[in-house]
Amino acid sequence: MGVPERATPSRSAAAGTAESSPVLAVQDLHVSYRSSEVVDAVRGVSFDVGPGEVVALVGESGSGKSTIAHTVIGLLPPGGSVRRGRVLFAGQDLVGLSDRKLLAVRGVGIGFVPQDPGVSLNPVKRVGRQISEVLVGHGLADRRSAPALAVDILARAGLSDPRLRARQYPHQLSGGMRQRVLIGMALACRPRLVIADEPTSALDVTVQRRVLDHFQELTHQDRTSVLFITHDLAIASDRADRVIVLRHGRVVEAGAVGTVFDRPQSPYTRSLLALAPSLTSERLVPTRSGARVPGPPGDAAQAARTQPNTPPPVPPPGTAPLVEAHDLVKNFDQPARSRGTNRITAVDGVSFAVPRGQTYSFVGESGSGKSTTARLVLRLETPTSGRIVFDGKDITDWKGDQLRRLRRRVQVVYQNPYSSLDPRFSVERIIAQPLRAFKAGDQAGQRARVAELLDQVALPAGTIHRKAAELSGGQRQRVAIARALALKPDLIILDEPVSALDVSVQAQILQLLVDLQDELTLSYLFISHDFAVVRQISDLVGVMRSGRLVEQGPTDDIFRNPRDAYTKELLAAIPGGARRSGAGSPG
Amino acid sequence: MRRYLARRVGQGIFVIWAAFTAAFIILYLLPGDPVEMTLEANGSHMDADPAAVAALRAEYGFDRSVPAQYGHALWRALHGDFGRSVPTGSPVTHLIADALPQTLALTVVAFTAALVFGGALAVAATYVQRPAWRQMLLSLPPLGVSIPGFWLGLLLLQLLSFRLGWLPATGNEGVRSLILPAVTLAVPTGAKIAQILAKSLQATWQQPFIDVARAKGMSRRHIQFRHALRHASLPALTLTGVTVGEMLAGAVIVETIFSRTGIGRLAQEAVLAKDIPLLEGLVVLSAVTFVLVNLAVDVIYPLVDPRITRISAGAGGVPPDLPVFSQGSAEPAVLEGSRE
Numbered sequence: 018m019g020v021p022e023r024a025t026p027s028r029s030a031a032a033g034t035a036e037s038s039p040v041l042a043v044q045d046l047h048v049s050y051r052s053s054e055v056v057d058a059v060r061g062v063s064f065d066v067g068p069g070e071v072v073a074l075v076g077e078s079g080s081g082k083s084t085i086a087h088t089v090i091g092l093l094p095p096g097g098s099v100r101r102g103r104v105l106f107a108g109q110d111l112v113g114l115s116d117r118k119l120l121a122v123r124g125v126g127i128g129f130v131p132q133d134p135g136v137s138l139n140p141v142k143r144v145g146r147q148i149s150e151v152l153v154g155h156g157l158a159d160r161r162s163a164p165a166l167a168v169d170i171l172a173r174a175g176l177s178d179p180r181l182r183a184r185q186y187p188h189q190l191s192g193g194m195r196q197r198v199l200i201g202m203a204l205a206c207r208p209r210l211v212i213a214d215e216p217t218s219a220l221d222v223t224v225q226r227r228v229l230d231h232f233q234e235l236t237h238q239d240r241t242s243v244l245f246i247t248h249d250l251a252i253a254s255d256r257a258d259r260v261i262v263l264r265h266g267r268v269v270e271a272g273a274v275g276t277v278f279d280r281p282q283s284p285y286t287r288s289l290l291a292l293a294p295s296l297t298s299e300r301l302v303p304t305r306s307g308a309r310v311p312g313p314p315g316d317a318a319q320a321a322r323t324q325p326n327t328p329p330p331v332p333p334p335g336t337a338p339l340v341e342a343h344d345l346v347k348n349f350d351q352p353a354r355s356r357g358t359n360r361i362t363a364v365d366g367v368s369f370a371v372p373r374g375q376t377y378s379f380v381g382e383s384g385s386g387k388s389t390t391a392r393l394v395l396r397l398e399t400p401t402s403g404r405i406v407f408d409g410k411d412i413t414d415w416k417g418d419q420l421r422r423l424r425r426r427v428q429v430v431y432q433n434p435y436s437s438l439d440p441r442f443s444v445e446r447i448i449a450q451p452l453r454a455f456k457a458g459d460q461a462g463q464r465a466r467v468a469e470l471l472d473q474v475a476l477p478a479g480t481i482h483r484k485a486a487e488l489s490g491g492q493r494q495r496v497a498i499a500r501a502l503a504l505k506p507d508l509i510i511l512d513e514p515v516s517a518l519d520v521s522v523q524a525q526i527l528q529l530l531v532d533l534q535d536e537l538t539l540s541y542l543f544i545s546h547d548f549a550v551v552r553q554i555s556d557l558v559g560v561m562r563s564g565r566l567v568e569q570g571p572t573d574d575i576f577r578n579p580r581d582a583y584t585k586e587l588l589a590a591i592p593g594g595a596r597r598s599g600a601g602s603p604g
Numbered sequence: 605m606r607r608y609l610a611r612r613v614g615q616g617i618f619v620i621w622a623a624f625t626a627a628f629i630i631l632y633l634l635p636g637d638p639v640e641m642t643l644e645a646n647g648s649h650m651d652a653d654p655a656a657v658a659a660l661r662a663e664y665g666f667d668r669s670v671p672a673q674y675g676h677a678l679w680r681a682l683h684g685d686f687g688r689s690v691p692t693g694s695p696v697t698h699l700i701a702d703a704l705p706q707t708l709a710l711t712v713v714a715f716t717a718a719l720v721f722g723g724a725l726a727v728a729a730t731y732v733q734r735p736a737w738r739q740m741l742l743s744l745p746p747l748g749v750s751i752p753g754f755w756l757g758l759l760l761l762q763l764l765s766f767r768l769g770w771l772p773a774t775g776n777e778g779v780r781s782l783i784l785p786a787v788t789l790a791v792p793t794g795a796k797i798a799q800i801l802a803k804s805l806q807a808t809w810q811q812p813f814i815d816v817a818r819a820k821g822m823s824r825r826h827i828q829f830r831h832a833l834r835h836a837s838l839p840a841l842t843l844t845g846v847t848v849g850e851m852l853a854g855a856v857i858v859e860t861i862f863s864r865t866g867i868g869r870l871a872q873e874a875v876l877a878k879d880i881p882l883l884e885g886l887v888v889l890s891a892v893t894f895v896l897v898n899l900a901v902d903v904i905y906p907l908v909d910p911r912i913t914r915i916s917a918g919a920g921g922v923p924p925d926l927p928v929f930s931q932g933s934a935e936p937a938v939l940e941g942s943r944e
Contacts, residue, residue, distance in 0.1 A: 116824075
């Protein structure tokens with residue numbers, strides 16, 4: 018596909034003079050938010066981005082990385098203000114610049130690729146119009162010429178059939194296509210700097226890789242500088258020239274990618290690197306068997322990794338699996354525009370078994386049918402055909418009271434602890450809810466059980482009266498796990514339980530799950546898009562694609578010797594490949 | 605789209621039939637019959653000839669069984685005949701046709717004013733940046749909503765007609781007589797539109813795609829009119845469909861206060877006289893209006909928000925040459941493959 022050449026306005030003029038000096042220089046930046054109290058989000062951050070350089074700002078939530086990005090384009094949310102410092106773009110200080118003058122920088126000088134392509138395009142405007150308005154707004158085209166240029170930009174962003182795309186609305190495009198549109202939009206005026214704020218964290222790995230490859234190609238061609246914001250160390254190591262590690266609004270470590278990742282100086286960077294699950298990590302083993310002392314969260318997680326050679330628990334031979342699914346099929350009927358119905362097969366002939374006390378994981382991209390399969394096991398959906406056997410009983414056609422009894426033995430932990438807990442409920446009320454629903458014990462008994470559960474998930478007893486809204490993401494997920502454990506279930510379905518959490522918290526929660534499994538002989542049905550996480554927790558893995566189970570088997574087999582082409586593609590697409598050299602890595 | 609429309613029209617017809625039937629049942633459950641009440645009103649109740657009364661009853665069909673009367677009324681209504689008004693004896697359709705233009709003029713003017721001023725207020729309130737002005741403008745709609753219509757009407761009448769004599773107080777003559785009633789009717793509706801639209805605009809400004817538009821270097825004015833307004837207007841559009849009913853109810857009060865002839869006055873008189881045929885006609889009229897306006901709203905929805913047809917009519921909104929994607933789904937291999 019040819020790259021359409023257009024007149025580049027300010028670029029060529031500026032290039033001669035500013036080529037050697039940094040495109041962006043952030044100097045001693047302090048930013049704070051004022052709500053009920055003043056929060057210092059960024060405290061004295063300085064860095065440069067040179068011409069054509071890709072700099073990654075890496076950090077966990079609350080590190081200030083997004084605040085820095087928003088300060089640079091002058092889009093701090095209300096209440097946010099720059100306390101001190103300068104943001105020099107091509108020699109001009111953007112801090113305190115009037116709105117009018119900022120308009121001439123945004124879009125033309127600095128492009129912005131947002132985080133979530135699903136909500137970042139105006140749903141009621143055609144894609145082409147959203148691109149051409151940038152060109153018209155900055156005087157690079159008039160109303161006549163803009164639409165054709167917008168089509169060129171879509172083509173350049175790697176969209177097939179760009180003419181059609183330009184006439185479509187965002188909801189008619191897939192996530193990856195939308196992100197391409199946003200990238201095209203950010204690069205439309207050929208800016209000198211592009212800020213990419215977690216540009217692909219909402220996309221599937223294979224799509225993520227293709228989109229980032231293309232983005233890299235485009236910015237490289239034009240020698241566009243990139244400020245890449247990410248929480249994902251692997252992506253940073255793949256895509257950046259230099260890395261700046263942030264924590265609590267300060268720079269912890271900065272340097273070339275090779276240096277930071279191979280010889281990290283700061284203990285924080287080292288722990289981040291150690292905690293980030295990778296394809297080479299082993300299955301976690303329980304750490305608190307026997308005399309269990311609920312220590313402060315985090316300690317257990319760190320201790321866990323030091324004993325990688327304990328063999329995984331092996332079920333006594335001859336025991337029947339807890340859950341068996343035979344040839345499950347689930348169709349959804351959609352009203353069609355013409356006669357008849359449009360049938361979507363979400364799950365297509367899936368058979369698997371979850372052994373007692375072990376973890377079976379479904380891994381796959383969005384739309385692969387993994388969540389629907391879990392809903393079938395939960396009997397929230399009824400399969401179109403096939404059989405589900407739970408603890409030796411066929412539960413496929415259970416209704417009413419029988420189902421209610423099943424609910425007692427099968428519980429769920431959802432992905433997002435921010436939406437799966439009522440923020441106004443106290444922790445006690447949340448955890449006691451299943452107990453009350455099933456009238457398990459009297460009030461005193463329920464209270465004792467809640468205290469016991471808090472202890473099991475290693476939450477301090479003091480949290481019992483706090484509201485869910487006051488807890489951090491990791492604490493909330495612990496509450497959700499405690500709620501799932503309340504009725505002493507046999508099976509817990511874990512639907513992406515750690516994908517909304519920071520890496521360090523993620524590691525703690527995974528360790529907790531492994532410990533609980535050991536103590537309570539739980540079986541897990543684990544759902545994830547993240548191979549590295551799956552590797553750490555699973556005994557068995559099933560890879561799903563378009564409703565089919567393309568491959569299943571023991572975890573190590575799948576990771577070491579993937580047989581299916583799709584599994585291989587997925588494994589290869591996982592970020593971190595650039596640094597994943599030698600040392601037992603797959604492929 | 606055609607199926608979508610067909611379904612909506614079908615629902616509309618059901619609503620009209622249901623309104624007709626409900627009104628019939630309620631009116632027949634009420635004690636007293638219109639013939640008796642008419643005679644009472646004329647003072648000829650005592651000395652009326654029982655035979656003559658019976659004949660009158662027979663003429664209006666009140667002597668037949670209720671189901672028979674219902675069947676007859678429905679059959680006639682389907683042919684556009686709602687019978688004759690009991691107290692006046694003139695055909696219901698004539699009475700309505702005479703009153704309709706007056707009310708139509710009143711409600712159309714009032715509604716347009718409500719939409720223009722309410723919309724402008726919401727746009728201005730969410731556009732100004734100075735917090736004090738914003739607060740001031742945003743506090744106007746709740747004020748407008750909380751003013752009772754009749755009180756506002758009386759106030760305007762006192763001030764502008766009686767005290768200052770700028771505008772006529774009563775009557776149907778000319779455009780000037782329309783101003784005060786229209787304002788009275790427009791204020792509560794306009795305030796409601798402003799309130800909903802302002803809320804919706806505020807929420808839209810919080811959306812990530814607005815941040816993206818700002819990052820593209822678009823001005824606030826451009827974003828307000830080219831991005832936010834269309835996205836925010838759906839809830840206001842929904843409200844518009846509901847407002848029509850309130851407009852008709854409001855017309856009863858406003859036409860009474862300003863002594864205008866119109867549907868509202870007609871309805872008020874019909875209720876007092878328990879004029880069953882006329883009331884049936886009026887109920888069907890308001891049901892038809894309601895259905896038509898909401899049908900119009902349904903047709904406008906997909907024009908404002910292209911996602912709508914898809915939601916309500918399944919895959920109908922997606923062009924045939926496009927695969928249907930689920931939210932945030934993986935890029936299909938076909939599309940990606942053909943590129944690389």
